[in-house]
Amino acid sequence: MSFSAIIVAAGTGSRAGEPKQWRRLGGRPVLRWSVEALLSAGASELVVVVAPGAEDLAAEALTGLGRWVAVKGGETRAASVQAGLNAFKARSGARVLIHDAARPLLDPATIRRVLAALEHHEAVVPVLPVADSLRRGSEGVMGESVDREGLWRAQTPQGFRLEAILGAYAAWPDPSPPTDDVEVARRAGRTVAMVAGDARLMKLTYPEDFAMAEALISRQTRVGQGFDAHRWGPGASVWLCGVEIAHDQTLIGHSDADAGLHALTDAILGAMGDGDIGDHFPPTDPQWKGASSDLFLIHAVERLAARGGRLVNVDVTLICERPKVKPHRLAMRERLAGLLSLPLDAVSVKATTTEAMGFTGRGEGLAAQALATIELPL
Structure with a gap:
């Protein structure tokens, strides 16, 4: 199944203490894990969006890998995604996966599920059910419970038909940036299908997350x-x-x-x-x-x-x-x-x-x- 992909790797990693995409996980840069996964899955073109001036870091992290190009990102994640979309050579009807570099443990099965759903839908998101009980709270004091029925944890890669996501970004009405790409599609009136995610596809956010990811590596x-x-x-x-x-x-x-x-x-x-x-x-x-x-x-x-x-x-x-x-x-x-x-x-x-x-x-x-x-x- 031919598809194009964007990996968003332009973040500064403020909560992790340093840019996460260049840190090593299992002996490889975090970014390389996702690039290898998407190339192995058959990505026909792969755009890696990096911060201005980080092109050499990307080249070093991805030494020996082909079929990818680096483009400069913007000040927000949404701006970086749009820079990646504009770099595509893909035409209307192409299937596009947008993935966060901070989720390195991307497995082939998740990619296949998203691509398969794109045969019948314009937008797809891999999700996990919320298993823990939820509580509100402030200043160290627990408040009321939150009903977790119908709540899901959204992951990446999120999949789209190219014209659907381009049109959705063009129509985004809010001056504040969206939380993710399926939110852009949903606000544009697109139906977003859900497929099963993967618990190992955790997002590296805090320093302690790296120890957990190391433990998850086969x-x-x-x-x-x-x-x-x-x-x-x-x-x-x-x-x-x-x-x-x-x-x-x-x-x-x-x-x-x-x-x-x-x-x-x-x-x-x-x-x-x-x-x-x-x-x-x-x-x-x-x-x-x-x-x-x-x-x-x-x-x-x-x-x-x-x-x-x-x-x-x-x-x-x-x-x-x-x-x-x-x-x-x-x-x-x-x-x-x-x-x-x-x-x-x-x-x-x-x-x-x-x-x-x-x-x-x-x-x-x-x-x-x-x-x-x-x-x-x-």
Whole structure:
């Protein structure tokens, strides 16, 4: 079903503390969620209305996406919508969806319901019933109840036949701006049909709304594993899981040779499908000679956060005959918990020997393996 769409993204986000459309949700700018949803649904043309001077922000937020153009908005939402409508190439009879960027969790089913209703109606709004009891009140004191029978929560995208919404805006009689686009259509005498909305299609208005939206994002759980080994050489201490331990040898490597952190870095990168530590920090690069392996681990965690992911738990096993790990295990767990911003009970460090077998058993080197569980947005 061919259609055109407008996304209104020209607001200042005064109640949220900053422009909401540029903030990240699940690793992506809020605006991008709606653009991707409408393009995936088959929008033939998509106009993104932004504040004057915000065109570069839109281009950055929508990098890699096609079939959209940015236009400058006005001082009110209604003025911004009209700027979007005037930018259309669509002709009379076209179906138009008008959507708020502040409602990022737009699902294909809602789009389909609105478009299907536009086959038989000139204006359509997705709605939800009012489930909570309603009360009037002022100055912290509750007043009388309000009958919620017949009350609905209006959402977007709101759908229109192009000529119907253009004519309705041209006929708007009130100097004050309308609350939304279906109100413009209704005041012009158009019948507005209702279809089922989606509870996840919440509007981001206040700072705390972002935490709720993050919780609503569908996520997948992934597990990555890492392994690393270094040989022993002359030295007076060794770094393991971010903790320096006095020892009569040290591990030899291009960086500080912290096998525990190396294995854990690879586990996180592996869970994301993001290569390995050597891809990001080549041992041939002199800038990493003697570098603290904390840098590598933090880099992996930052890349995970940039994709909207989060670390759930980690488990590291050190394989060696010496040094004894148990006396230092709590310090290692605390260090990892701090680096990874995880609670202590989500961080495990264990140690084992190979009963004098193999290179670790002969004291030639130390090995480490790690598992990391992450969540990524779908």
